[in-house]
Amino acid sequence: MARKINFDPPTADASAQRAEAHEAAPQRSRPLLGLERPIKQSSALGAISQSLGGISEKVKRAEEIEQKLIEGHVIVELDPALIDNSFVPDRMEATEEQNAAFRELIREHGQNVPILVRPKLNGAERYEVAFGHRRLRAARELGIKVRAVVRSLTDEQLVIAQGQENSGRTDLTFIERARFAARLEDRKFSREIIMASLNVDKAALSRLIAIATRVPAPVIDAIGPAPAFGRVRWQELTDLLERDNNRARALEIVKAPTFRALDTDKRFETLADGLREKTSRARAETWAAKDGTHAAKVSRAGKKLTLTFDDRVAPRFGDFVRERLQALYDEFKAADPPA
Numbered sequence: 001m002a003r004k005i006n007f008d009p010p011t012a013d014a015s016a017q018r019a020e021a022h023e024a025a026p027q028r029s030r031p032l033l034g035l036e037r038p039i040k041q042s043s044a045l046g047a048i049s050q051s052l053g054g055i056s057e058k059v060k061r062a063e064e065i066e067q068k069l070i071e072g073h074v075i076v077e078l079d080p081a082l083i084d085n086s087f088v089p090d091r092m093e094a095t096e097e098q099n100a101a102f103r104e105l106i107r108e109h110g111q112n113v114p115i116l117v118r119p120k121l122n123g124a125e126r127y128e129v130a131f132g133h134r135r136l137r138a139a140r141e142l143g144i145k146v147r148a149v150v151r152s153l154t155d156e157q158l159v160i161a162q163g164q165e166n167s168g169r170t171d172l173t174f175i176e177r178a179r180f181a182a183r184l185e186d187r188k189f190s191r192e193i194i195m196a197s198l199n200v201d202k203a204a205l206s207r208l209i210a211i212a213t214r215v216p217a218p219v220i221d222a223i224g225p226a227p228a229f230g231r232v233r234w235q236e237l238t239d240l241l242e243r244d245n246n247r248a249r250a251l252e253i254v255k256a257p258t259f260r261a262l263d264t265d266k267r268f269e270t271l272a273d274g275l276r277e278k279t280s281r282a283r284a285e286t287w288a289a290k291d292g293t294h295a296a297k298v299s300r301a302g303k304k305l306t307l308t309f310d311d312r313v314a315p316r317f318g319d320f321v322r323e324r325l326q327a328l329y330d331e332f333k334a335a336d337p338p339a
Helices: 012-021 044-051 055-070 096-109 133-142 155-167 174-186 191-198 202-214 217-223 231-241 246-255 264-276 317-323 325-335
Strands: 075-078 115-119 127-131 146-150 285-288 294-301 304-309
Touching: 096 133, 115 155, 127 133, 127 155, 133 146, 155 191, 174 191, 174 202, 174 217, 174 231, 191 202, 202 231, 217 246, 217 264, 231 246, 231 264, 246 264, 294 317, 304 317, 317 325
Parallel strands: 115 146
Antiparallel strands: 075 146, 115 127, 285 294, 294 304
């Protein structure tokens, strides 16, 4: 049985030293790290600098976050059966090959970095993981105890810890981040909390949520994490889905057994290519007057009907119809009133 641990807040002297050290370069608030400075938006230059960070820098930042969160606290060993997943999932299901590779890494080298959990408030000795979901899963599958730090966290602190740790790594894909942001908003977390959890500014957060909400959930589930594709390609897919009847077409494409057999990146490409294919347009029908004059052509594509007038065949007939559009519309409304 793991003993519960009480964590004292940072001392006033420690807070003062941190504030003095960072006075010249204000940073985004890190509530879990004891920094009380309010969140400030990154400048354009700052955003560009962040985007230029390499993989090693991101991994280092994630490890620093973890280290701050567990620093000075007792590490305990817990039965994985007593730990529930976070109430807001952020990752899509990994492939069995990826799970097996990570599991073997833990088996061979052990769990070097503890996970972070909080006690659940239902009175039972159960916990909820803030970060370390893959380590927790590996421990479950290996049948071993998991090394963990136990901290009392509010919902806001948990999602910030979860998001900041994952944001520092490179294995959380764009669509996973977008869906995580949308799920937090669905649970009524403030935009400030969501921005802090993902370490993004207001504009970037709006783009994440927009894409996650405009792409149908079954389509995202069917595609999977698609690590090879970022914001630009997901935005292109979103725009494709909003063309005539493409949402229905997408749902049909992703249901095909051959689609599900593909890997996640190939599923994204296959769907995008399928939606780009030009739909076969109905052949234009020529309308002939009683005197035999082919005065107009009528064509329909999706929900659009087009009338084409050829002045070489019936001069000024198109202008004649256009001038009477209001009268025709009034006649239509009178003959077919709304229900």
